[in-house]
Amino acid sequence: AFKLHGVTKEKKAELASEAEIFLGMDHPHVARLHDVYESGDQLTMVMECMEGGELFDRVAERKVFSEKDAVHTSWQMLLAVNYLHSCGIVHRDLKLENFLYERKDSDFLKLIDFGFSKIWAKNTKMEVSCGTLSYVAPEVLAQSYTSQCDLWSLGVIVFVLLVGYMPFGGSSERQQVIAIQSGKCGMKKDRWAKVSPQGLDFVKKLLVVNPEVRLTALQALEHPWILNRDVALEPGLGLDQSVADALCNFSRQTQFRQACMQLMAWSLNATERGEVRQAFLELDLNKSGKIKLSDLKKVLEAKSHVPEDESVQVFRALDANSDEEIFYSEFLAAMMTSRLALHDGLLKATFRRFDVQNTGFITRQDLSQVLGGAIKPDDVMKEVDTDHDGQISYDEFMAYLRNGCAQDHHVEAAEKVIDEALQVTEPSSGSAGAPPDASDSGPAVRLRKRDRLRAFLNDLSGMT
Known part of the structure; x- marks a missing residue:
């Protein structure tokens, strides 16, 4: 909750911006903002319950992650970051404290805190210096940066996971700034000797001073260190016949029932979402956090032998706004037809x-x-x-x-x-999703x- 008494108009605008961005997030690895309430001098944001604590706490407890755990954690964080960037959003404050575990007995991570996030237009540069110094990219210090600043911050996090200390130190803040600007990491040979060459290469390609040379989120997801991770660590049952059946059943529902199911999808708890989210990630072949028609056809045909024409029918039913993408909540809505139980708690919510x-x-x-x-x-x-x-x-x-x-x-x-x-x-004209002309007399x-x-x-x- 945020106290609004005495808060400046600019700060209120920042809070409104954070709420707007957070409300629009729809991905398995991004925490959900369920509701926003404004009453008197207080603004309250109701986020899904994340019981597992911060990634920071687990690092403090373990000191160093095993490389298997580090690469699995990095993969989850990259999926969240790539989704944000595909939506034109830059987080600008990625750090250990802003990734939370769903439960104490789970390794499933979600990104939080969109207080510094910004909707960003490609081919433009941001100027406001923000974030936490230890994770801040050199170009942010120079006040001229793009979404690539998030990849530097992610590189700092992965560095800490692998060897247990921050890459850019110094006895003063000024010395730390100089180290960041030069890109000179403190490399302790005894620590890095235990890390694979691919792991070291991954970190080095993220902590590159020149953002144009630095890996993008999608390129990082395609790095051998990430691609060769132990997939057995990934939770969930994946895409099975029950998921394919639910998708096909959804396409046969009327639009009114589909709308009800979409609202239900926002009331699912973490356990219910956990039953099917791995299937969503399998269908998201380009890792953008959205399912494309070509991806759906390819996976349904390969895994469940669903004919192409039926795959197209399924896609059109889910993609009612015709933007050629299926979002996570839309996928969850389809699971309500048969894959997930329609229980009293869900109906009441x-x-x-x-x-x-x-x-x-x-x-x-x-x-x-x-x-x-x-x-x-x-x-x-x-x-x-x-x-x-x-x-x-x-x-x-x-x-x-x-x-x-x-x-x-x-x-x-x-x-x-x-x-x-x-x-x-x-x-009638213009790009998909463009607002109709005000003079349009149609419905x-x-x-x-x-x-x-x-x-x-x-x-x-x-x-x-």
Whole structure:
């Protein structure tokens, strides 16, 4: 929580920027920001529970990681960083303290703290000097840098994991700055003698003073040290037939049910996500944190013998906003059809997300706010509000989702209307995702799924 009393307008803008960036993050190795609340003089951010403590604490406990553990940890951090960079975001404060373990008995890491993060346009340079000195890249000190500054910071972290001390020291801050600017690491031969040549090469190619020569996140993921890691250390069952079946089942659901499942995906706990996230990472062949159509077709055909036309159908169902990418929460939504259990706790959490006004019922106003103006609340009420009192109770909501096959002729009639209302209006010109012209007299364009969820969370918290 942040106290807002006496906080300057600039600081409030920084907090709003952090919340906006954090809300948009959607990756297995980035911690989820569930809600943001503003009340009086306090801003509260509700992040998913990370019980395992900081990476810093584990380093302090172990002193030095085994090389197998170090490379596995580095791979997880790189997936998070590559995802950020693929979204045009620079973290600018990567350090041991900003990676948290999901549980004490787990080695699954997630990135946190977007206080210094910035949405960055390629081919431009940032000037604000920020971050923690021990991890700061030389070009940040020079106040002219790009997203490559994150790779230097990651190099410092990997250095510490492998040999147990910081690469750039000095008896004063000035001496430390000089060491960073020159790129001269303190190399203790007895420590590095225990590290493989590939591990040493990996660190050296990250701690390069010239950012244009330094490895990018994607190049680092393709380095032999990372590629040859022990995959047996990676958690999760991976892509099995049950995952393929869930993906195919999702494509057969109506759009209204798919929208409900997408909200459910944001209420899954860590254990539930842990059952299927390795499958998502397997489908993400280019390691951008998003699944491409070509990746989906390739993996489903190779592992589950799903025909190409069915793979395309699955992709189109998940990619309702037609940006040619499937995000993590969209993938999780598909798992709700058969791979993950539709239990009472999940239904209650989803119901609360629809119950924007916290009345214990879902009203027409709630439906309009959550699902957008293109859907007619009356059409939903006709099907779900079985006692015809003008609002949806929890029992009615649960019965609709659990007993969707009952009274098929009524369900199909109602959902046909909903599906027609939910059709995405394609922009008449310009790039994909470009906003329609203000003079467009056609149906209202639905917000992108991520944006709608973000807007919903903002409305829920009172932040608009």
